[in-house]
Amino acid sequence: TNDLDSPYFDADAHTNQLVQGSSVHDLLETEERLALQVRTLDSTMQTLVYENYSKFIDATDAIRSIGVSVQANDDGLAKLASGMQTIDEQSRAVEDALGGLRDQVAEKLRVKRLLTRLDALLRLPATLKQQIAAGNYRSAAKSYLSASSILSKHSAGFESLKSIETECHAILTMMVGALKHKLVHWSGRKSNLG
Secondary structure: OOOOOOOOOOHHHHHHHHHHHOOHHHHHHHHHHHHHHHHHHHHHHHHHHHHHHHHHHHHHHHHHHHOOOOOOOHHHHHHHHHHHHHHHHHHHHHHHHHHHHHHHHHHHHHHHHHHHHHHHHHOHHHHHHHHHHOOOHHHHHHHHHHHHHHHHHHOOOOHHHHHHHHHHHHHHHHHHHHHHHHHHHHHOOOOOOO
């Protein structure tokens, strides 16, 4: 299912579907929507914790007002017991609610990290061209090397990743040729480094 809130949510299938069927713009919108949902869940959790803590303080105040006397009145003890039971029930309800949300937030963060990595892969050819144009050959080589293992591992299953891998390889091959040419030019020799 593609419903992120479903207990049957399959993150891998959802990510593959997004990668294969979405543009970079759609992927960025998805990432932004997930980030907003995470912030909303965080705010909800903070509110629930604050309310629970407030009820705990109220119960503590009730205990103080009742006192520790053995002859405390039955109404006060009944109110205290009722308040403590309510707090216990609400604490369990909060824990049950947050337990599932915590897992959902973790999964959404994992999907966000995957989308960020995918975005970097999709922009890799342009990044390499910019780095080479700026003369940052070392950065270009590092960028390519950091992505090459992912591309070689997954490009067989995704045509878009295969084309990115091919384009990046061509860009690096051109960079190596240009560097060889510069070395020959700087050395003052006319040699064939091919």
